[in-house]
Amino acid sequence: MTILARGCTHGCLPDEVKKVLKSVASDLGDSIHDLNTLQVIPLKGAMTNQVYQINWPTTPSATEEGLIRKVLLRVYGEGVELFFNRDDEIRTFECMSNHGQGPRLLGRFAQGRVEEFIHAKTLSAADLRDPHISALIAAKLREFHDLDMHGPRRVLLWDRIRNFLKEAKRLCSKKDAEELQLNTLEEEISVLEKELSTDSQRVGFCHNDLQYGNIMMDEETNSLTIIDYEYASYNPIAYDLANHFCEMAANYHTETPHLLDYSIYPDEEERRRFVTIYLNSAGKQSSDQDQVEELLSDAEKYTLANHLFWGLWGMISNYVNNIEFDYMEYAKQRFQQYWLKKAILLGPAVTIPL
Structure with missing residues (x-):
């Protein structure tokens, strides 16, 4: 069509x-x-x-x-x-x-x-930085994660990333594959899965694409509605928080919607406030600061998996989607962030390839 x-x-x-x-x-x-x-x-x-x-x-x-x-x-x-x-x-x-x-x-x-048609305002990029709206999002996300949905309650993230990698290798040119180091990513995925998968991690029904355009707000009641569930599945909740934080670097309503600005990625104080509100919502008050710090740390590490997921998504979309968007440049930015942040988040022993 x-x-x-x-x-x-x-x-x-x-x-x-x-x-x-x-x-x-x-x-x-x-x-x-x-x-x-x-x-x-x-x-x-x-x-x-x-x-x-x-x-x-x-x-x-x-x-x-x-x-x-x-x-x-x-x-x-x-x-x-x-x-x-x-x-x-x-x-x-x-x-x-x-x-x-x-x-x-x-x-x-x-x-x-x-x-x-939902008669409500679709959020803007700036809305995600509004402390009042951000608090509403944190509480709504907790409610979303607690939904009892169909399907097995198991993590799908790693299988999806591996499937994306397989498709990216099949579709992309040799030049793009070499430039974006696709042959190294199978090992990277395995390392991340081993490092990030813990017995204590909480699994919930995650949206997995919580950008501002997928959140609507009734301005009279301040109630939020999360829409568009194409990528939704059971996953670690820390991954979903990581995805939302990463989306704060994006504005898809500019002349260059594919360009990301990581200088405005939420700082530690902003992320901690979001995590604290998330844990204290749904009538489940939590004064355990250790729990806040653990989820805050896990979410930051899961940004690495998020960069791989959407980087591969961008590569595949470049070959199959005709929507006006520079998918390949978007992918390059996500991979660049992956390599930049990996050594910082997983320890100095990890080296960044040249």
């Missing part, structure tokens, strides 16, 4: 999508009498899928805001089957809905789906 242009109407939509939208409208008690009334609005910031807001009048003569129906149209990106199983993701989506989390699934078609 081609990318839909900004401001286009029903003529941009494939017949299959029109049919699903008419069915969704009927289920919601509306009737799309004239496909010319459909409005298609591209939403920025998505890097795996193409996402659009679809509007239609709830009655033939409706013009007021309250009489306009809004839904979200998600068109699956090219090659996403290399990153996750779409059937598993749909099951997660439906299970989250049953838990009262996230939007409802309204309709499906071969290359995407229609979701409930």
Whole structure:
């Protein structure tokens, strides 16, 4: 399915999508009498899928805001089957809905789906640094991790990274493979798995992609909704915190969305505040400072696994995704951070290859 242009109407939509939208409208008690009334609005910031807001009048003569129906149209990106199983993701989506989390699934078609439109503000990069909003995110993330979800409660991180590495080697050019040292990464993954996997680590249902665009806030109630569960799975909670901290270096709504700024990575005080609020949320007050320090340290070490995961993701996406984003440059930055931080986080005995 081609990318839909900004401001286009029903003529941009494939017949299959029109049919699903008419069915969704009927289920919601509306009737799309004239496909010319459909409005298609591209939403920025998505890097795996193409996402659009679809509007239609709830009655033939409706013009007021309250009489306009809004839904979200998600068109699956090219090659996403290399990153996750779409059937598993749909099951997660439906299970989250049953838990009262996230939007409802309204309709499906071969290359995407229609979701409930959440009437809330999508967070910005700056919002992640707001102490009040950050505290809300910490508490919401704890709630997310405690969800009882489908599937075995086992860590999927290391298998996923190894699968990503296999695909990256298959797809990428010899030049890119050499430049990004792919032949060294199998050993790196094994070292990390050995170093970071401990008997005491807590495993929970993790989002694994908690960037600002996947968090929405109702500004009247200050309640948060976490959306987009493509990468969600059981994993060490420290990995999910690490992912969120790494995302604070990104702003996907600039002229150069692929560029990361690690000079604004949260400092130790900011990370400690987040971890403390996380542990003290959900009615589980914890005054154990050792527990705070342990999770803080584990999360920082798990940034290494995070850099490998998203670095390999970027390499693969460069070859399979047609979204306008410099995936390869993004990948290079993540690998650069991996090698830069590895010796610092895992000890001076580890050397950085030239």
